[in-house]
Amino acid sequence: MHHGSNLNVSFAALADPTRRALLSRLAHGEATVMELARPFEMTQPAISQHLKVLEEAGLIVQRVDGARRPRRLAKTGIDAMDQWLAMLRNALEKNYDRLDEVLAAMEPGQETKPNKEMKSNTKMEPTRKGKKP
Amino acid sequence: MNPMTMMKMTLKTEGDTHIVVTRHFAASPEAVYRAHTDPKLIQQWLLGPEGWTMPVCINDARPGGKFRYEWTNAKGAGFHITGEFVELQPPSKIVHIERMHLPDPTPDNHVETRFDSDGTGTLMTMRMTLPDAQTRAAMLATGMERGMEASYVRLESML
Numbered sequence: 001m002h003h004g005s006n007l008n009v010s011f012a013a014l015a016d017p018t019r020r021a022l023l024s025r026l027a028h029g030e031a032t033v034m035e036l037a038r039p040f041e042m043t044q045p046a047i048s049q050h051l052k053v054l055e056e057a058g059l060i061v062q063r064v065d066g067a068r069r070p071r072r073l074a075k076t077g078i079d080a081m082d083q084w085l086a087m088l089r090n091a092l093e094k095n096y097d098r099l100d101e102v103l104a105a106m107e108p109g110q111e112t113k114p115n116k117e118m119k120s121n122t123k124m125e126p127t128r129k130g131k132k133p
Numbered sequence: 134m135n136p137m138t139m140m141k142m143t144l145k146t147e148g149d150t151h152i153v154v155t156r157h158f159a160a161s162p163e164a165v166y167r168a169h170t171d172p173k174l175i176q177q178w179l180l181g182p183e184g185w186t187m188p189v190c191i192n193d194a195r196p197g198g199k200f201r202y203e204w205t206n207a208k209g210a211g212f213h214i215t216g217e218f219v220e221l222q223p224p225s226k227i228v229h230i231e232r233m234h235l236p237d238p239t240p241d242n243h244v245e246t247r248f249d250s251d252g253t254g255t256l257m258t259m260r261m262t263l264p265d266a267q268t269r270a271a272m273l274a275t276g277m278e279r280g281m282e283a284s285y286v287r288l289e290s291m292l
Contacts, residue, residue, distance in 0.1 A: 015149075015266040015269070089142075089144060090182065091181040091182045092142060092144065092154065093142055094180070094181070094182065094183065095178055095179055095180065095181065096142060096156050096158075096178075098177060098178035098180065099158065099165075099168055099178040100158065100159070101177075101178075102168050102174055102177050102178050103158055103159070103160035103164050103165065103168060104159075104160075106160065106164050106167070106168070106174075
């Protein structure tokens with residue numbers, strides 16, 4: 001998939017709980033490294049390292065404000081992940097909606113014997129199972 | 134029965150390496166089990182997003198048996214999954230291992246699928262176990278027909 005590799009990096013960045021917490025904090029608005037480090041029992045360099053991973057994953061951006069380098073969420077990166085997850089969920093739901101139809105065509109008793117009345121509006125071949133050599 | 138609530142799928146991460154999907158079906162465990170093991174039936178529903186078909190569905194549903202599912206779309210894109218069955222307990226349980234080829238194989242995904250009679254049909258519970266958190270994260274980005282969701286990614290505080 002065309003977004004695959006970028007999203008791969010993005011999701012990998014989220015495998016770490018500190019980075020998820022940093023994103024949650026940034027969801028409330030931009031913040032500097034010092035502000036972000038405060039609630040964590042971590043050094044600023046450690047926080048900076050996590051921020052670098054998030055930045056490379058396209059999930060946050062920084063801007064220059066005099067001597068400050070506040071970070072904020074990168075909307076496009078977050079949106080891409082959200083869209084991807086929605087697609088995945090949608091793909092699974094479509095699978096199971098189709099399975100509902102397959103099951104409706106099988107029932108009742110089709111799991112043990114062919115249903116002769118089955119119509120050909122599905123691709124199933126209901127009589128074959130019983131005639132298999 | 135209210136189909137809207139009965140049929141609703143749940144999908145969540147568990148711990149660092151698991152993904153759990155549940156779904157109710159208005160059919161017996163025997164029927165749902167068969168739809169998960171009979172290639173002719175699998176080809177009708179295990180297709181992911183619109184536009185994809187599964188021209189190859191080879192499936193030797195017995196312990197140690199191998200399977201291979203190949204998908205393609207109208208644009209000529211394609212990928213495939215190979216795997217092995219570990220345990221089959223008709224009609225209640227399937228344990229298998231699978232990997233996606235993109236074309237390099239992804240780390241093995243260990244999948245246990247249960248079909249439990251729940252009074253009005255079958256409750257399916259599919260539990261995937263990935264080798265580590267990194268793999269699960271990567272799978273979130275590249276998985277397709279076995280798509281999944283990490284609730285943490287929704288970034289609850291963004292709501």
